[in-house]
Amino acid sequence: MHPPSPLTERPIHPLVVRITHWVNALAMLIMISSGWRIYNASPIFGDWAFPKAITLGGWLGGALQWHFAGMWLLVANGLVYLTYGLASGHLRRRLTPLRPREIAHDLVAALKFRLPHNPGVYNAVQRLLYVAVLLIGIVIVLSGLAIWKPVQFAPLTALMGGYDMARIVHFLAMAGIAGFVAVHLALVLLVPKTLPTMIIGREIHLGRNRVVKP
16 A cells, blocks of 8 residues: 655745735726726717626716726735835746747747646746736826826826827727736636636645645
């Protein structure tokens, strides 16, 4: 009778990263759904509107309250993540380097569904997407400020091309983030083992090859 294989644990995501990840998910859910309700009150693209069932706030005033609450939560959470990521080197280790040849190679492999995925190790396509969504996050905050206080932030509003153009920039940035979330969720469905590591922060192995699901 063979002795039981020892359990081994491999750290994947630090606690700060896990907390900010889930807080960010909540903030984005609030902002996107309330933003859709705000859009419906004054559509940019003709009479097209989002179904009320997927919007938050019930009416324009309520949607604005939810949107501002989500905005401050997103900004505060983002500052915590960026501060930790820069101070600890987490961003440098996870999101760099970005080499065009590696991105092209991994993109082709992803389209063929042959791209390996190891928890805690981002491939070139993932690194590119995460950097892109961080930059889009900055754009959506700046364009949101330009819409919220167009007089107080007049230079910022002018930089965006005026109030109406700032609304379009804000909408497109929101669409970019919503697209990232959709891709992110699709990858979680394709590689479900990545979800538990974002909850408990580590991967648990039994012996050499077997993985115990937490």
